[in-house]
Amino acid sequence: xxxxxxxxxxxxxxxxxxxxxxxxxxxxxxxKAGLREPFIAWSDALLMLEPARSIxxxxxxxTARLTRAILFDKPPGxxxxxxxxxxxxxAVVERVELAGFGPWSSxxxxxxxxxPVELLRRMVTVRVHLDDADEENGCLMAAPMPLxxxxxxxxPHELLACADHLIPMPAKAGDAVIMSPLTPHASGRxxxxxxxxxxxxxxxxxxxxxxxxxxxxxxxxxxxxxxS
Amino acid sequence: MSENGQDSKIxxxxxxxxxxxxxxxALYASRAQLEPLCVIGVPKQDPGPVLPGGQxxxxxxxxxxxxxxxxxxxxxxxxxxxxxxxxxxARVMNDDVKTVKFNPSHTEPHVLETASGKTIxxxxxxxATGATANWLGLENELRLATTGGGVSACAVCxxxxxxxxxxxxxxxxxxxxxxxxxxxxxxxxSKVYVIxxxxxxxxxxxxxxxxxxxxxxxxxxxxxxxxVLDKKDPASGADVIxxxxxxxxxxxxxxxxxxxxxFVAIGHTPATKFLRDxxxxxxxxxxxxxxxxxxxxxxxxxxxxxxxxxxxxxQAVTAAxxxxxxxxxxxxxxxxxxxx
Numbered sequence: 001x002x003x004x005x006x007x008x009x010x011x012x013x014x015x016x017x018x019x020x021x022x023x024x025x026x027x028x029x030x031x032k033a034g035l036r037e038p039f040i041a042w043s044d045a046l047l048m049l050e051p052a053r054s055i056x057x058x059x060x061x062x063t064a065r066l067t068r069a070i071l072f073d074k075p076p077g078x079x080x081x082x083x084x085x086x087x088x089x090x091a092v093v094e095r096v097e098l099a100g101f102g103p104w105s106s107x108x109x110x111x112x113x114x115x116p117v118e119l120l121r122r123m124v125t126v127r128v129h130l131d132d133a134d135e136e137n138g139c140l141m142a143a144p145m146p147l148x149x150x151x152x153x154x155x156p157h158e159l160l161a162c163a164d165h166l167i168p169m170p171a172k173a174g175d176a177v178i179m180s181p182l183t184p185h186a187s188g189r190x191x192x193x194x195x196x197x198x199x200x201x202x203x204x205x206x207x208x209x210x211x212x213x214x215x216x217x218x219x220x221x222x223x224x225x226x227x228s
Numbered sequence: 229m230s231e232n233g234q235d236s237k238i239x240x241x242x243x244x245x246x247x248x249x250x251x252x253x254a255l256y257a258s259r260a261q262l263e264p265l266c267v268i269g270v271p272k273q274d275p276g277p278v279l280p281g282g283q284x285x286x287x288x289x290x291x292x293x294x295x296x297x298x299x300x301x302x303x304x305x306x307x308x309x310x311x312x313x314x315x316x317x318a319r320v321m322n323d324d325v326k327t328v329k330f331n332p333s334h335t336e337p338h339v340l341e342t343a344s345g346k347t348i349x350x351x352x353x354x355x356a357t358g359a360t361a362n363w364l365g366l367e368n369e370l371r372l373a374t375t376g377g378g379v380s381a382c383a384v385c386x387x388x389x390x391x392x393x394x395x396x397x398x399x400x401x402x403x404x405x406x407x408x409x410x411x412x413x414x415x416x417x418s419k420v421y422v423i424x425x426x427x428x429x430x431x432x433x434x435x436x437x438x439x440x441x442x443x444x445x446x447x448x449x450x451x452x453x454x455x456v457l458d459k460k461d462p463a464s465g466a467d468v469i470x471x472x473x474x475x476x477x478x479x480x481x482x483x484x485x486x487x488x489x490x491f492v493a494i495g496h497t498p499a500t501k502f503l504r505d506x507x508x509x510x511x512x513x514x515x516x517x518x519x520x521x522x523x524x525x526x527x528x529x530x531x532x533x534x535x536x537x538x539x540x541x542x543q544a545v546t547a548a549x550x551x552x553x554x555x556x557x558x559x560x561x562x563x564x565x566x567x568x
Contacts (some may be wrong), residue, residue, distance in 0.1 A: 006271055006273065006279065008271060009270075009271040009273050009277075010270045010271065010272055011272075011273045012343055054566045061377070061467060062466070080365060089337065091269060122464070132344065132345075134322070134344075135322070142271075143281065162307045164307070165303060165307070167270075167271060167279075167280060167322070168270075168322040169270060169322075170322045170323060171272060171273070171344075172343075173345045188375070205463070205465075225290040
């Protein structure tokens, strides 16, 4: 993540309206915790990958690789608010006990761990919107201050203090919200009869290091036969 | 709101912008029962950071705004501005105005289209969108500025980063902003070169003495930056600045000056892109041209306040004052035309 960039911002019209219309028609139902492995379950999601990667390349100043993707929705009548937090967890191929990485957990067949701040600073998240998102249907709220997102992991008390500085990140379908994993963020409930679907993609330019490896991108995209 | 985003309601007053001018206008307008709708923007990179709340969102300490004897952080101050305006009924829309269609006759409302596709109709509009920092326009400058490569237009935002600490840096400019940037950087950098194209500064004497009196600040006279050279950072592999190429404005000779940071302090550009073809009149520098020593523009019912219309002072306190003027002018205009 560029040290110069703010911690969260909106890019308009990343995906064209025709493509968005198509994606909205073919989008599968999303479970509450989000649809893991969305590219495997829904091949049309690939239409959002390269526009998102192009943004990530620019932010990271290198060719970015997809490290994880989740399709989220806040459907009408069945949704929740998300308290302020940072995205500190990464998904990797295998568990390797290393200083700075952990605690570990296994979710949906992939190893996850909390990553050190130095690694998180070199990652970026691109969230492509399938539906218009605003405060009424639970758009992302972020504290994008230049000096707050890239420094460190924040304590619960510090995160709570950031809650006073949350700014809505409204986006229309086809827009992308770009965010450092360290940017404190939250989202409210969907109080409308609209969906709030967004494809959340995490990118990194380099391997985590010290023997840890990202999952193969082909595997994440469902283009590999060696699923773990 | 209808399905196509067209709102049939006509707002009495829409305020575009959310810096000191915008929020002060909102405060006065809401206390005058105008129920202003404040379109405050969304965060973006353009190419530098642009945040709702304006330039003060990138300022750590504001020490020259009356009423805060110990100083106050810029973002905190803007939050207080917003709270005060909202307390009296100002409404907030997190969106950007993309295009405007101003109607010179007060019988038809002005029409604003937002980036998210909404249409807003309003009898009166106050433009308080502020200004953003200027860049030299060099390819490498902008590339490194947007990728954390050591080029910045805000020393207060970035000057304390490790990449600049105990390293030589350069500031480009000759005004008060350049002096402020140089003074701030002198606390962190081993050496601060202030590069100026002439042999004298525009900056105030006080600022000159304060900055140039620092032992590690050195003027580079009669020079312009014509290129920014980079290298691979061994730790991150990213491109970072290694030197600037200077051209002597008298002899045309070129030389390299090795630096680990470049801070561009050559003024600001008013945020008026969305006002193209609106019929509004601008001054030579592109700032909104105000009439009659007030906030009125050449279009009836359209007012302006703050840095978008002020190339001279560009202070939070003057912007706030202009916001007050604009709200009072708008209130008066709406009453005069029986629109409230």
